[in-house]
Structures are given as structure tokens and as C-alpha cells.
Amino acid sequence: MKNYLGIGVSIGLLAAVWTQASVALGLITWVGFVAWATYFAAGGGATGLRNGLLANLSGVVYGWLVAQFLTVATFPGALAIAVGVIALAMCLQAGFAPLSFIPGAFVGAASFFGTQFAFWPTVLALVIGAALGWLSGVLGAKIQAVVGPPPSAEATPA
Structure with a gap:
């Protein structure tokens, strides 16, 4: 349990x-x-930051495309x-490494829908959240180095 102290303190404070x-x-x-959680779910570090954030942002764009489509398509269904269609696209984009974290794209689209189509406020919060994820990882490692041994590979939070 002690191996989680550094990350826990950094996340709690931030x-x-x-x-x-x-x-x-x-x-x-x-x-x-949710962007902060995506950072860790995508693996943390530079890869988690890149793949998580890019997937989140792609999801916002897909959500925006749905909103645009609905301004002209008023038929049932x-x-x-x-x-x-966007769910398919969010899965297919995973063939491109920077967009390979499929859950991140769904998180981005869901966030856009959850903010009632507030594009820029959603993007801003996703970027800040991803940055906080990265910062909490860096600070957590520094705090952990002071309070005890670094977490082993098996105990590192996903």
C-alpha cells in the first residue's frame, strides 16, 4: 500500500x-x-498523455460531427x-497508433454530449485534465522517491 502514497498525495492535492x-x-x-483518468487508463507517461488526449479530442470532433449531422437530418433514427457511424470510426481509427486508445475516443464524445455540445469548453477541460494527469504522475514519482521505494511494475496504477 505504501507504494501508492506518492501518487495518492499528488492526485489528492492536484x-x-x-x-x-x-x-x-x-x-x-x-x-x-475524466481526461485525467484517461491519462492513467492509456498507460500514463508520455504515451498515455499523447494517446489519451488525442483520442479524447478525436471523440469531441466525432461528437461535433454528430451535432452537425443532426442539424440537417431530422428523420427518426x-x-x-x-x-x-462514429462508434465505428472511433474503433477503426485505432489502427493509427496515436489514436489507438479506443476508450479515450468514447470518453471524448461522451464528454462533448454531456456538456450539451460545448465544443471549446470541453476541449479546454480535456487538455487541462490530461496535463493534470501527467503532472500528478511526475509529482507522484518524486513524492514516492522521498517516502519510500518506487512502486514495482506490478503495483503501478494503470
């Missing part, structure tokens, strides 16, 4: 700062947290068809 700052600045707090 989560408090993010919550206070995002609320004060009118940013979308929860979107930042239009939303279902559009979502089906």
Missing part, C-alpha cells in the same frame, strides 16, 4: 486545486477528471445512425 480553480473559473470540472 484534485483539490483543480476543483477549486475550475469552479472559480467556470470550467467543466468533471470533464477534467438519425441520432442512432450517427452514433453508430
Whole structure:
């Protein structure tokens, strides 16, 4: 359990700062947290930052495309068809390494839908959240180096 102290402290401190700052600045707090989680789910480090964030942002673009499609397609089932098409596209893009983290694309699209199609506020919160993920990983390793041995490969949070 001690191996998680560094990451736990860094995430706890940065989560408090993010919550206070995002609320004060009118940013979308929860979107930042899902991007932060995406960073770790995508493997952390430089790869997790790149693959997680790029997948998140691609999902926002796909969500935007659905919103644009719905401005002209008003027939029953239009939303279902559009979502089906972007779900396929989000899976197929995984053949391109920087967009290979499929869950990240779904998180990005869902975040865009969850913000009621607020494109730039969603993008901003995703970028900040990914940066906080990276920062918490760096700070967590530094804190862990001070308080005890670094986590083993098996104990590293995913």
C-alpha cells in the first residue's frame, strides 16, 4: 500500500486545486477528471498523455460531427445512425497508433454530449485534465522517491 502514497498525495492535492480553480473559473470540472483518468487508463507517461488526449479530442470532433449531422437530418433514427457511424470510426481509427486508445475516443464524445455540445469548453477541460494527469504522475514519482521505494511494475496504477 505504501507504494501508492506518492501518487495518492499528488492526485489528492492536484484534485483539490483543480476543483477549486475550475469552479472559480467556470470550467467543466468533471470533464477534467475524466481526461485525467484517461491519462492513467492509456498507460500514463508520455504515451498515455499523447494517446489519451488525442483520442479524447478525436471523440469531441466525432461528437461535433454528430451535432452537425443532426442539424440537417431530422428523420427518426438519425441520432442512432450517427452514433453508430462514429462508434465505428472511433474503433477503426485505432489502427493509427496515436489514436489507438479506443476508450479515450468514447470518453471524448461522451464528454462533448454531456456538456450539451460545448465544443471549446470541453476541449479546454480535456487538455487541462490530461496535463493534470501527467503532472500528478511526475509529482507522484518524486513524492514516492522521498517516502519510500518506487512502486514495482506490478503495483503501478494503470
